[in-house]
Amino acid sequence: MFKQAILSVLIVAIIASSAYASPIFSFVKQFESANKRSPTSSNICCLPNVFSMKGVFNQVSIVANNSTLQPVDGGFNFVVDYNAGKIRQDITYTVDGAVNTYTNWDFKISSSITVSYDLQSGKCHCHKVTDFNQWEAYCIPNTGTVTKAKIGSYDALKIVNTQNGAIGTFWTFREPQMANDKCWILNTLAVSSTASLEQMYYDMVEKVDSNVFTVPASCPSINTCLSQ
Known part of the structure; x- marks a missing residue:
C-alpha cells in the first residue's frame, strides 16, 4: 500500500520539520518505523538484522512567496541489533549556524514492551513504549517503478514513487x-513543490560495537523507566 511507502513519510516529515530543528530526529524515527515489516514478497529487500551505517542529510522547504527557508543539514549514525533487541541512533544537525546533537537508544524488554532513552543537551530521559513496531526487518516496499542498475560491480535498484505531485x-x-532478500540503502531523494529532502548513506557493515548500547550513568535505570 503506497500510503505506507517511504515517500509519503518523507514528504510529510520534510514539511513538518524543515522550519524547526527539534522534529528532525522524530522524522528519522518515523521514516524507519513506517518501513518495519517482516520480509515478504511485497518488499523489494530488507536491511540485515545486525548492521551499522552512517549518513548525511539536507532538507529545504519553500514558503508560499517562493523564498527559501534556512536549510537544515546534518549527519546520523544507526547501530542496530534486531536479534538482541537494541537500537542506537545519533543525529547531529545544523540550523542557523548552531550545531545540535541528539542520541536515542531503544531496548526490547519483551514482545510488547520497549524502553526508549533520549539524550539531548546533556539531559537524559526515558519512557516505556507499548506500541513500538521497530523490532522487525527494515524493508523497502515493492511499489512504484523499479529499474535494475549497477553501482560499480554491485547489483543495484532504482525505485521511483509518485504521490500528489511529489516524487x-x-x-x-x-x-x-x-542474501538475496538483503540490501543496503545508498540514497533517498524526495521532492515536492514546497520541499526537498536528500539522505545519503555510507560505511555500511553487518556488525555492531556492543559498547555503544551502554547509556550514560546520568540516565535513569531500566527499572525506573519501566515504572513511568
Whole structure:
C-alpha cells in the first residue's frame, strides 16, 4: 500500500520539520518505523538484522512567496541489533549556524514492551513504549517503478514513487555475500513543490560495537523507566 511507502513519510516529515530543528530526529524515527515489516514478497529487500551505517542529510522547504527557508543539514549514525533487541541512533544537525546533537537508544524488554532513552543537551530521559513496531526487518516496499542498475560491480535498484505531485527516488545495492532478500540503502531523494529532502548513506557493515548500547550513568535505570 503506497500510503505506507517511504515517500509519503518523507514528504510529510520534510514539511513538518524543515522550519524547526527539534522534529528532525522524530522524522528519522518515523521514516524507519513506517518501513518495519517482516520480509515478504511485497518488499523489494530488507536491511540485515545486525548492521551499522552512517549518513548525511539536507532538507529545504519553500514558503508560499517562493523564498527559501534556512536549510537544515546534518549527519546520523544507526547501530542496530534486531536479534538482541537494541537500537542506537545519533543525529547531529545544523540550523542557523548552531550545531545540535541528539542520541536515542531503544531496548526490547519483551514482545510488547520497549524502553526508549533520549539524550539531548546533556539531559537524559526515558519512557516505556507499548506500541513500538521497530523490532522487525527494515524493508523497502515493492511499489512504484523499479529499474535494475549497477553501482560499480554491485547489483543495484532504482525505485521511483509518485504521490500528489511529489516524487521519491531511492537507490539500493547488494554486496555479493549478502542474501538475496538483503540490501543496503545508498540514497533517498524526495521532492515536492514546497520541499526537498536528500539522505545519503555510507560505511555500511553487518556488525555492531556492543559498547555503544551502554547509556550514560546520568540516565535513569531500566527499572525506573519501566515504572513511568
